[in-house]
Amino acid sequence: MSKIPCILLHIQPDQRPFYLPAEIEAAIGELTEKLVVWEHPGPDAEAFRDRMVELQPTVVVGGWGTPRLPLPMPASVKYVCYLGGSLKGIVGRAHLEAGLPVTNWGNSISRTVAEHAQFLVMAALRRARLWNVTMHDERGWGAERAETASLFGQRVGVHGFGFIARAFVELIAPYGCAVSSFAPWMDPALFAEHGVRTVDSLDALFAENDVVVGLAPLMDQTRDSIGEAQLRLLRPGGVFVNVGRGHVVDEAALARVAAEGRIHVGLDVYRDEPLPADSPLRGLSNVFLTPHMAGPTHDRRKDSAAFALANLRAFAAGEPLQAVVTPEIYDIST
Known part of the structure; x- marks a missing residue:
């Protein structure tokens, strides 16, 4: 050499x-x-x-x-x-x-980003943001204020199937989740290799899963692809997490749906960063936010x-x- x-x-x-x-x-x-x-x-x-x-x-x-x-x-x-x-x-x-x-x-760095995605999923399922408000801001207890959920046995949908998505699937393997993905731009052989079922639309991804994790790249076919229609297909109590790219999601629609309290949300990426101080996503007890820090710790x-x-x-x-x-x-x- x-x-x-x-x-x-x-x-x-x-x-x-x-x-x-x-x-x-x-x-x-x-x-x-x-x-x-x-x-x-x-x-x-x-x-x-x-x-x-x-x-x-x-x-x-x-x-x-x-x-x-x-x-x-x-x-x-x-x-x-x-x-x-x-x-x-x-x-x-x-x-x-x-x-x-x-x-x-x-x-x-795929595993550390995937780890953060799992962290946000767990925080949303366990309603961590609500307990943060209750115990810190309100100085209360309120253990019965919300129905919590476990990751074990959940149906998990993944938007995208690059390195990070595959690392995420490996991380959650011990939880026995049924995992599906929508990423038609990827080689179909990858999904079978990781034991992941594919769905034929974003609508199906949201309708058929309890948790949906955004890990898609930003390109013409993904920009603004997740809107109010898809978010409303999540069952009540369902979870949407995005650690991919902010512009994949209609953020105004996400804020509207989240404000109703029927779903729980974990976000690390946004359309405008830093997230504006007056963003309607701030202050919601069912929305857990981190400041684009899912990359390598x-x-x-x-x-x-x-x-x-x-x-x-x-x-x-x-x-x-x-x-x-x-x-x-x-x-x-x-």
């Missing part, structure tokens, strides 16, 4: 302790003749381009806060390794069409770094990269 001539790694100072544990940074350093770690809270695109022109790196490693890459890229750059997931803010489709290899965190961000390290080793050895973002993948990513 030959050494990479130069690696330029841009990272925000507050992210370095989590994404670059000392042992991973040292391992990256062993792969290159020159490692430049640029701790910068957020250079503009021009400053970033100038730094690349100055250093002539072979590999650029970036993460949250890395500015958009110039086009064309300096000829020295042969690979871009992104520590995050959604990279449309730094890479354009034209970069990929020009043949620049780009990877992201792939499925390295601080202690697990090293999983993404370890995945990037494996790719850098593969690049140095001339071996195939994992989680390469093709133009087709780029089109359906958010």
Whole structure:
């Protein structure tokens, strides 16, 4: 394995302790003749381009806060390794069409996002938001105020069936749930492989399940696809959770249905982020909210770094990269 001539790694100072544990940074350093770690809270695109022109790196490693890459890229750059997931803010489709290899965190963080989805499902089933209001805000007890439910034996529908959805299905396997999915853009073989039944419409997904979890990517066929009609198909006491993309759901319709109190909701993503202070979703005792934090927890961000390290080793050895973002993948990513 030959050494990479130069690696330029841009990272925000507050992210370095989590994404670059000392042992991973040292391992990256062993792969290159020159490692430049640029701790910068957020250079503009021009400053970033100038730094690349100055250093002539072979590999650029970036993460949250890395500015958009110039086009064309300096000829020295042969690979871009992104520590995050959604990279449309730094890479354009034209970069990929020009043949620049780009990877992201792939499925390295799928289990932590799936874990958060399960957390929201459990919070909604156990009516955690209600008890939070009752015991903290009202200083009360009220154990009989709502009918709680268990995850065991529930019918669970999953909108989407990417890495995170599959990790979610594996996480809830011990609960003996009957799982179905609506994701017609996915390879049908994947569903059978994971023991998941498919349904032929979103209406069926909502009508036939006690819990529906949104994990769909944002694309033309999913944008605004979940509206009032679908939400009203959930049985009374049913649960809707979204950790996918906010724009998949008609948020105004969701707020209207949720305000009636007939379903329970857990959300981590929204159409506008941060969620506006006057959002009608706030303050509802049947709506559990988290601030787009389902991604890797601080202690697990090293999983993404370890995945990037494996790719850098593969690049140095001339071996195939994992989680390469093709133009087709780029089109359906958010």
